[in-house]
Amino acid sequence: MISCFTFIISFVLGWNVYIKGGAVSSYTLEDFPFKDNSEQKIILGQNEIDVLHYELKLDLFPETKLLSGSAIIQFKLTDTAMESIHFNFYNNMIIKKIELNHEKIDYQQSNNLLSFANRTKQDTSILEIFYEGTPQKSGLGGFMFGKLNGESVVYNLSEPDFASTWFPCNDLPTDKALIDVYITNDSSQVSISNGNLINVSVTGSRKTYHWQTVYPISTYLVSVYSSNYVSFSDLYVSQDSTDTMSVDYFVFPEHLNDAQKDFKNHPKMLNVFSKLFGEYPFINEKYGVAEFLWQAGAMEHQTITGIGSNFVSGNNFFEDIYIHELAHQWWGNAVGLKSWKDIWLNEGFATYSEALYYEAISGSDALKSTMLAKYQDRFKGKLYDPGENLFGTTVYDKGAWVLHMLRWEVGDEIFFTILREYFNKYKYLNASTEDFKIVCEDVSGKNLENFFAQWVHKGEDQISVQYNWSSAFVNDSNSVMLNIEQLQKDWEVFDFKLQIHLIYPNNTVEEKILYVSKRNQKFTFNVKGKPEKIILDYDNWLLGSFQNAADTSE
Numbered sequence: 001m002i003s004c005f006t007f008i009i010s011f012v013l014g015w016n017v018y019i020k021g022g023a024v025s026s027y028t029l030e031d032f033p034f035k036d037n038s039e040q041k042i043i044l045g046q047n048e049i050d051v052l053h054y055e056l057k058l059d060l061f062p063e064t065k066l067l068s069g070s071a072i073i074q075f076k077l078t079d080t081a082m083e084s085i086h087f088n089f090y091n092n093m094i095i096k097k098i099e100l101n102h103e104k105i106d107y108q109q110s111n112n113l114l115s116f117a118n119r120t121k122q123d124t125s126i127l128e129i130f131y132e133g134t135p136q137k138s139g140l141g142g143f144m145f146g147k148l149n150g151e152s153v154v155y156n157l158s159e160p161d162f163a164s165t166w167f168p169c170n171d172l173p174t175d176k177a178l179i180d181v182y183i184t185n186d187s188s189q190v191s192i193s194n195g196n197l198i199n200v201s202v203t204g205s206r207k208t209y210h211w212q213t214v215y216p217i218s219t220y221l222v223s224v225y226s227s228n229y230v231s232f233s234d235l236y237v238s239q240d241s242t243d244t245m246s247v248d249y250f251v252f253p254e255h256l257n258d259a260q261k262d263f264k265n266h267p268k269m270l271n272v273f274s275k276l277f278g279e280y281p282f283i284n285e286k287y288g289v290a291e292f293l294w295q296a297g298a299m300e301h302q303t304i305t306g307i308g309s310n311f312v313s314g315n316n317f318f319e320d321i322y323i324h325e326l327a328h329q330w331w332g333n334a335v336g337l338k339s340w341k342d343i344w345l346n347e348g349f350a351t352y353s354e355a356l357y358y359e360a361i362s363g364s365d366a367l368k369s370t371m372l373a374k375y376q377d378r379f380k381g382k383l384y385d386p387g388e389n390l391f392g393t394t395v396y397d398k399g400a401w402v403l404h405m406l407r408w409e410v411g412d413e414i415f416f417t418i419l420r421e422y423f424n425k426y427k428y429l430n431a432s433t434e435d436f437k438i439v440c441e442d443v444s445g446k447n448l449e450n451f452f453a454q455w456v457h458k459g460e461d462q463i464s465v466q467y468n469w470s471s472a473f474v475n476d477s478n479s480v481m482l483n484i485e486q487l488q489k490d491w492e493v494f495d496f497k498l499q500i501h502l503i504y505p506n507n508t509v510e511e512k513i514l515y516v517s518k519r520n521q522k523f524t525f526n527v528k529g530k531p532e533k534i535i536l537d538y539d540n541w542l543l544g545s546f547q548n549a550a551d552t553s554e
Contacts, residue, residue: 001159001299001328001347001391041172044086044113048079049170051177052124056167059206060185060226062152065145067093068132071168075125082118088164088171089114093133101125112164112171127168135166142166143224146293148252148309152189154226155292155306157299160340160390163219173336174430176216183224184208190229192250194222194302195285213302214284216428218336223301225290230256234263236270236287239279248288251312255291258314263289265319269326272360273353276416278423281334287326297321300328300350320354327353335423338432341385344456345436348383348399355400368540371404377545383456384433401543402455408541409451409497410444418443433457450495455543461491463544469534471527478530482523484516493519494544501538502531511538 041047052074059068077085089095091109098107100119107116114129135143140157143166147153156166164171180198183191187207195213202208229250236245247266251259270287274280280287288304291312298321299306305325311318331349351374359367374397381389383398407415422431422439437452464487471480480502486494500512510531514523536546 001297045079045082046086046170046172048077048082049175050076050078051170051175052076053177054169054179057182058184058224060154060183062145062154065134066132067135067143067166069167070130073127073168075127076123077120080120084115085118087114087168088112089168090136090165092136093131095129095131097130099128114168129168138162138165141294148293151228153293154224156224157294158220158222159299160220163222169219171219173218173220174338176218176336179213179217179222181211182208183226185226188228189226190250191226192290192304193224194304215282217302221302221333223304225250225292225306228253232260234267236267238283239274243283245283246286248286250288250290252291252309255309255312258312261314262312262316266322266326269323269357272357273327273330276356277330278420281330281427287329298325300325300332302333323354323357324350330423334428335426336430338430340390342433343386343390344383344395344399345431345433347396348403351396351400352403372540374400378460378462380460382459405455405542406440410446414444454491454494459490461488463494463496463542464488465536465544465546466549467536467546468549471530478527479524480527480531484521486519496542499537499539499541501535502527503533503535504529505532
């Protein structure tokens with residue numbers, strides 16, 4: 001998910017704005033506090049539940065904001081001795097009927113938990129629930145009944161753990177399952193969900209769309225969109241040319257012309273990322289984009305991204321959002337996170353993918369300018385386990401910078417091998433920060449403990465260096481003496497690989513690579529002449545500032 005708002009509403013919400021390329025206003029959701037509840041859920045034994053399949057039948061009644069639904073949940077228990085079973089389901093939703101393995105059971109609903117005694121008698125159990133109600137608004141919205149120009153628009157935003165506001169589930173990102181979704185609404189409405197469209201049926205004035213996944217999905221990525229959409233499509237051809245996949249767009253009628261202009265580069269984006277990371281992970285389903293009414297950005301529902309209607313302009317102003325959300329199909333959807341503490345593995349990867357895309361189509365200067373647009377002198381809080389700042393700029397932009405610095409640390413060839421190996425190893429599974437670190441170390445052959453400690457696990461500090469230098473001609477050779485002092489206050493010593501550019505009077509450039517590992521460090525090295533200027537971190541690989549002492553005011 002990317003959190004982006006237009007300047008039109010910025011003064012209303014009072015959120016932080018930066019302008020990228022003079023066109024896009026991007027925001028973060030630090031005003032939305034979220035907590036990772038996974039530890040509480042593990043205590044309740046939800047990690048012992050393995051859901052294999054959901055069948056959801058959803059009847060939508062937008063005028064009364066009523067959802068009438070049924071859920072058939074096929075699951076196993078990894079601990080069959082547990083006394084009670086706990087699923088997530090918000091208690092404002094009224095349960096009309098509940099059966100376990102086709103027998104009625106007693107149950108309790110408390111807040112967001114649905115609990116009942118463990119009476120499973122076989123390896124695989126079936127929980128069937130009929131329910132109705134108006135889903136509780138939670139998080140970024142939850143399950144929403146809205147209107148645009150008098151027309152109904154139904155959609156959902158379930159991240160991080162609010163899928164259970166509208167269907168009973170094991171609302172952990174680690175419990176991926178297959179799913180069939182049946183959405184019934186007025187016959188004038190087009191209804192969309194994850195995966196492939198299996199069937200459309202009409203009964204009287206009601207129309208039902210049946211969608212099905214062939215790849216496992218986390219609950220927060222399950223989607224419903226239903227409105228008077230018009231649609232158009234592109235075609236993507238796989239890297240080995242053996243598969244073709246439809247790229248489908250569902251937009252409000254008044255935005256059709258603008259969307260056709262804005263969305264046209266999606267096949268190119270799919271091609272770039274498939275070359276960089278590995279084939280699009282849902283090649284046997286689809287990729288799609290649907291407009292919705294969340295005006296704060298977009299949401300990477302698996303195979304069907306939701307795009308806020310104010311980000312369809314006809315001028316391609318918001319392409320970075322489309323790139324970001326598509327990248328999530330690799331980073332977040334195929335490779336899921338093990339805990340919300342690892343959210344940077346979703347958002348940092350998708351944010352850096354924006355820079356990688358622009359580098360692929362426009363070169364290294366585009367990589368550099370994109371990363372500089374995401375630079376801050378100090379990011380708030382930690383990257384791993386960000387607490388209430390689950391969707392803050394640290395997770396997105398510092399996360400991207402950490403990958404950028406990792407790339408510099410290990411080199412391009414190894415870095416992209418790491419990404420492909422990480423993707424292949426955890427595709428359709430879930431990974432933690434430690435899992436990613438292990439892949440990085442295995443591929444690079446380097447001990448990256450300190451790299452992850454100083455950039456991922458610990459505080460807010462960044463590199464702050466003051467330096468001075470001199471040159472001399474000694475023993476028939478030119479040499480440079482460079483003194484480096486780290487000035488940051490909270491982190492005593494950053495270890496980092498440093499790029500040095502020596503600029504000569506004839507404008508030729510010589511590059512040196514140094515390794516800094518002390519608070520105060522002196523380097524002496526031979527050069528090809530007497531430099532006129534020295535620039536540290538010329539290509540901006542590092543999250544830090546480098547100040548020549550001669551340039552500081554007295």
